[in-house]
Amino acid sequence: MVNVNSGKVLVTGANGYIAAWVVKLSLEAGFSVRGTVRSESRAIHLRRLFAKFGENFEVVIVEDITKDGAFDDAVRGVDAIEHIASPSHMRATDPDDVITPAVRGTIGILASAQKHGKSVKRIVITSSCAAVITPSEEPRVFDESDWNELSLQEVTEKGRAASGHMKYCASKVLAERAAWEFYERNKSAVSWDLVVLNPPWVFGPSIHELYTPEDLNESLHIWYLNVVEGVLGNEALVNNGSCYADVRDIALAHLLALQKTGLSGKRIIISAGTWKWQDFVSIAHRLYDHLPAGNTSYDHTNAVHLIRYSLEKERRLLGIKFRTLEETTRDTLKDFKARGWL
DSSP states (O other): OOOOOSSEEEETTTTSHHHHHHHHHHHHTTOEEEEEESSGGGTHHHHHHTGGGGGGEEEEEOSOTTSTTTTTTTTTTOSEEEEOOSOOOSOOSSTHHHHHHHHHHHHHHHHHHHHHOTTOOEEEEEOOGGGTOOOOSSOEEEOTTOOOHHHHHHHHHHGGGSOHHHHHHHHHHHHHHHHHHHHHHHGGGOSOEEEEEEOOEEESOOOSOOSSGGGSOHHHHHHIIIIISOOSOHHHHHHOEEEEEEHHHHHHHHHHHHHOSSOTTEEEEOOOEEEEHHHHHHHHHHHSTTSOOOOTTOOGGGOOOSEEEOOHHHHHHTOOOOOOHHHHHHHHHHHHHHTTOO
């Protein structure tokens, strides 16, 4: 039964929204961390942020995760890998703009670990619920056996004309499937096992480098526009929603995925629960009354949620006590206020 409770962890894309929190929690748990970034300029903030951990934190440059052998040096001498680096936006024109780096980066880290990561015991890959859900007109509960086949179909049929959302979803499906196929093909010959985490929409405060709201990652930038700027109309506020998890809980899931036994070969959905945009707006307006009030006739008790996730596997294997909508909203706005964005 594999688990990793000490040693050095490689975190790819360490300057990203989720990854920076994974680095923080890993360091606080006593791990040493090696983080990858694409350029030296992206390392400056991280070195400052984690300076108090001294030699327990290091940054290495991996300029292009799509190149063969890109991670060969980075994987040497680490005990575990948290692979988080992947495109996380919905603005691609050509599907390959997101699919190629997602798939090649994932296969690349696994191939490097197979060849040069002799000390690696576990690899945790960040996928997404975008790889799980298929849009439905009726309420539905999804679980780890589900795959988003519709996104692959749309991208195959429409190519560049497919929606940005579907291109992103397809990249997540193809990257995760590539990981499982690689692992199944090579698991008898490698020193490590594989765990995949599938979060839904991720919100919560940021610790990575930001200067303006436009620098926010995709999900939190949309949250800022909808909750702080109030760009949605009343109908969208009460009808549009999904499931969420706080970024700090996603980071905790990554840490637990290293430390827990019984996770080998597991795909785990990490979700705190459902929301409509008006849920966040109502909390935000109560906390800061100058923020938009939105649709004041909204009754959350009668909201119909088309998407839910089975939480049985997460509860059994990880058992996270998730932050509430209130906590996530409060701490996100506190972060925005400190940055002068409220």
